[in-house]
Amino acid sequence: MNGSDFLALDPAAAPVRGRTVWLAGRLRAAIADGTLAPGARLPASRELAGELSVSRGTVVEAYRRLSEEGLLVTNRGGGTVVASLMSAPVRAATPEPTVPVSRELLNISIGAPDLSAFPRAAWLQAERRILATATGRELGYADPQGTPELREALAGWLARSRGITAGPERIIVTAGVTGALSLLCQVLRDRGITDCAVEDPGAEGNRRILDYWLDALHPVPVDAHGLDVSALARTKARAALVTPTHQFPTGVALLPERRRELIAWAEHTGGLVIEDDYDSEYRYDRAPVRAMHATAPEQIAHISSLSKVLAPALRLGWMIAPTTLHRDLVRKRWATDLGSPALPQLTLAELIATGTLERHLRGLRLRHRDRRDAAVAAINHYLPGCQIEGIAAGLHLVVFLPDHLHDTALAARAETEGIAVQPLSAHRFTPGRPGLVIGYGPHPAPRLDAAIKTLGTLAGLSPS
Structure with missing residues (x-):
């Protein structure tokens, strides 16, 4: 036997x-x-x-x-x-019930993809093909705007997936969205634009980048229809950063009427709309939402990356700016670091050209939809009565908590139990409803269930 x-x-x-x-x-x-x-x-x-x-x-x-x-x-x-188990925190002897010991820190605080699905074999094969055939030009100093091969591939990709009809000569390859924002802020500052409007609530990471380069940020409320353009018009900002496809963190899409109002604001004031095409790749229960850029390319700077499709570590993104800014942006990129490394750009261009990237994305959508469903089911069970928003697309959702709970305190308590989760208040300028921003992309259903069960217990909402 x-x-x-x-x-x-x-x-x-x-x-x-x-x-x-x-x-x-x-x-x-x-x-x-x-x-x-x-x-x-x-x-x-x-x-x-x-x-x-x-x-x-x-x-x-x-x-x-x-x-x-x-x-x-x-x-x-x-x-x-x-896997190692996380040690239970030391507690004084009290009659309070103890929370079950959590495993190693479960980071559900970010909207990231399932990085275990990174197409390692396909990337390695493409990279080997590039190294086997690369010419002296391709191995030399790259164009600070980005390699022609990647810009050509991105132009096709953006036309197919986002409805953007910009030629390769208009695309600037950047070090992710952060690199694009930093580059753009420097050029705007050189032109005397030192204020920027931002969504409230809005991505705390983007806010910190803008705050580093610019003098003042003007919070503009976000409601069920997206950015309140009438409130934007009451500020003195000449630039506005928005996430119109899938607003972070609320998940709403900017309605067509608001889009038209936003473009009219830019035309009337000579302002610039910075379109962060956040989470545009993932949609589950709604039709695709087109990028704004094609509607008004001279009023909109479009920025995005493939961090949510491949991996943030690649540090590859892009920007398509109005023609009046393009030359200064390329010169600033050249003066900063001569541009992004060429080999990863050529490898990514190969994955796009062969259709590998699109096949990979289709598989990720199915996987992430299942994990979204698991997170929603766990929230309904362990946080009963809590409102869930932003589930139709993206890699995160928002759970609104009862008013008597403080989301920052709950997140701090969760961390002691091995759960990293973002309080909604961390993304606000002004006070608002308490909530949690939960990223489900990296986590299989059992891990999400365990994390959300812990949150429900800590909040005193989990069923007995």
Whole structure:
């Protein structure tokens, strides 16, 4: 009889058509009861498959499922081990009920994609093709505006996916959205524009970048229809940063009427609309929302990146600015750092040109929609009665809490329990309803359920 000394596994006990489920279940049970302690190393997949006389794919898939649940960790060169458990915080002896111990810090505070799905093999193959065929020109100093190959590929990508009809000569490759904002702020400042309007609530990270470069920020309220343009008109700002496709953090889309009002404001004041095309790639329950840029290219600077499709670590984004700003932006990029590294640009251009990027995105949409659904189900169960917004698109949602709860205090308590979550108030200028911003993209359903259950317990809302 075949078998393994590891956990005394006997494949004869497995169902004929369910060996992956059987193996994952045995491992999960062993972790739960302490048989496999934190840090314990599992056999190599090839080794265990040989002992059990099963395909290696069966073992690999079982390991992958438990890794997605946060139970296993694969270390480069170090094999697969049981994930460490977070120690319970030291508490004084009180009659208060204790919250179940959480696993390692669960960061549900950011709207990030599932980075475990990064197309490593496809990226490596494309990079090898580029290195095998790169010319002296391609390996030399790149155009500070970006490599021609990537700008050509992006022009097609943006036309197909966002309805933007800008030629490659109009695209400036940047170090992500942050790089685009920093570059734009410097050029605006050189032209005497030192104030900018921002959404309230709005992305705290973008706000910090603008605050670094400019003298004053003017918060403009966001309601169910997006940015309140009439309130914008009452400020002295000559630039306005907006997220019209999927507003961060509320998730609303700027209505067509508001878009027209915003463009009219820019035309009347000589102002600039900075369109951060945030989360435009992900939509689940609504039709695609086109980018604003095509409507008024001389009033709008369009900025975006593929950080939410591939990985933030690539630091690759782009900007399409009005022609009156374009030359100064390119010169500023040249004077700053001569532009972005060429090899990642050429590799990304290859992925776009071959259709690999679009196939990857289609798969991510399905995965992230399932995780969105899991997060919503957990919130309805563990935070009953709380309003959920922003679920039709993107990688995050907003949960509005009862008025008696303080979202900052709840987030601080959650951190002591191993849960990182953003309070909605961190993205506000002015006081408003308390809430939490929950990013679900990186996390499989069991991990989301555990994190949101902890939040419900801490908030005193979770059902007994």
